[in-house]
Amino acid sequence: MIYKDFQDMKLSALGFGAMRLPTVNRDPNGPIDEKQTAEMTAYAIEHGINYFDTAYGYHDGQSEVIMGKVLSQYARESYYLADKFPGYDLANMDKVEAIFEEQLSKCGTEYFDFYLLHNIYEKNVDPYMDEKYGIMDYLLAQKKAGRIRHLGFSAHGRFETMEKFLKVYGKDMEFCQIQLNYLDWTLQDAKAKVELLAQYEIPVWVMEPLRGGALTKLSDENKAKLAALRPEESVPAWAFRFLQSIDSVKMVLSGMSDLEQMKENIKTYEEEKPLTEKETAALMEVADSMLDILPCTACRYCTAHCPQELDIPVLLSMYNETRFSNGLITHMAVDALAEEKRPSACIGCKSCEAVCPQQLSIADAMSDFVEKLNQPAGL
Incomplete structure (x- = not known):
């Protein structure tokens, strides 16, 4: 497993995202398959993954419960747990304390290693920063008390929205999670967002590296174009190699739904193989050919x-x-x-x-x- 330095930590470059956990009978709306999740978690830890990411809304609130239960079988200091305040729903803005306490209870932990303001975008950026809700004051107090080790945010908003938030709270943010992949490098202006975060010296956490699985299903023509350059590389691995080519990326979260996906991704992260300029250019051509797709990631908000x-x-x-x-x-x-x-x-x-x-x-x-x-x- 590749590891990335973050302050005094060594983080596995690949993290286990708990947004798309295996479900009973593979029903996307069904309950989480706890046995499979436990098997995947055991394999992840055995093969070097030490970062686990959940959220209040994942799997209708059950992701936190199941991940907390599964991870309770391991020494708390042996892994890093990330959770998020669900500000994507404006009804939660005045409930930060109650929700934070609920999350700690659901996860069965006394602290979060990483905690994020979830999904800053155009509709909620002002409420997030509104002092009447006291969200930042509360979370910074929890950090001071040691119940949050590192505070950051995730963002699906436009460049201007991220910039607006960073001008006020950039000094308090230790990391930022954005949707980053070779398709969104231009489509969602991810390149500019990476450069913006670099100005604030904020390292990048990646979500949707495979764009909800869309980047695993290329046309035969695009597969051939990539295979001509790296015949040994799988299609999903190209997306991860692209991210390994960006210096500020410290964490790549993959919402792995079964053990085979996990095995393949972990194999990719056994060594770092960033792309050459020629390979990057070819990948951008592949992205350009895909842009007619309506880019839904099945987040289910x-x-x-x-x-x-x-x-x-x-x-x-x-x-x-x-x-x-x-x-x-x-x-x-x-x-x-x-x-x-x-x-x-x-x-x-x-x-x-x-x-x-x-x-x-x-x-x-x-x-x-x-x-x-x-x-x-x-x-």
Whole structure:
């Protein structure tokens, strides 16, 4: 395992993100499979991973519980645990103390090694900084008391939003977690965000290194282009090698859902193999060829705010298929859904868009999806 220096710590360069834990019968909405999670955690620790990341909203609040239970089998000083204050939901802004105490209890710990303000973006940046809620004052007090070892933030917002937050609290932030991968290097202006954080001497934590799995599924043409340069490298490994080429990246979080994914990712992190300029250029060409995809990462923030209770990530995944080919399989998949769960049930209220970290135009996509489904299906 590669390790990165962070202050007086040596962090495994690959961290175990607990956002997409294995579920019973592989049902994405089902309960966490505790046995599989325990097996994956044991394998991770045995092979050098020492950083585990959970959050209040992951798996409907059960990620903290299961990870706390599983990690309780190991000496507390043998691993680092990260959690987050759920400010992506404005209803939580005046509950920082109650939620923090609840999180400690759910995780079965007396302190968090790393704690983040979760998902700073356009809608919540001002409330996060509003003194009437006392969020920063409280968290800084917990840090002083040793209940938070290191304080940082995650951000899905635009460059300007991050800059606004950093001008006020940059001096207090020890690390920042952003969505960073070779597709978002330009699409979400991640390059500029990395450079902004460097100005504040804030190291980078990475989320969505594989963009919700999208970067594991390249076209045959793109696979061949990469294989010509590194025939021994897997498609997912290219995404990780890209991140190994960025000096300020100290932690890469992967939401691994099964043991095979974990084994493959750990193998990649046995040694550091940053990309050459030629390889980076080829990877950017691959990214350019993929930009027609509507970039949903299936974080599922949207589903909790949909009055129609639509499974928006699943529908968007289907919609992306129609953008490439309006095929029969997609029509059949939609027909298998209950009528009230199809894209035609979208009422265009845009409640989902208000909480979407990717700032997707979901209502427009649903409308376009309906139009495509009304066209004859191809083979």
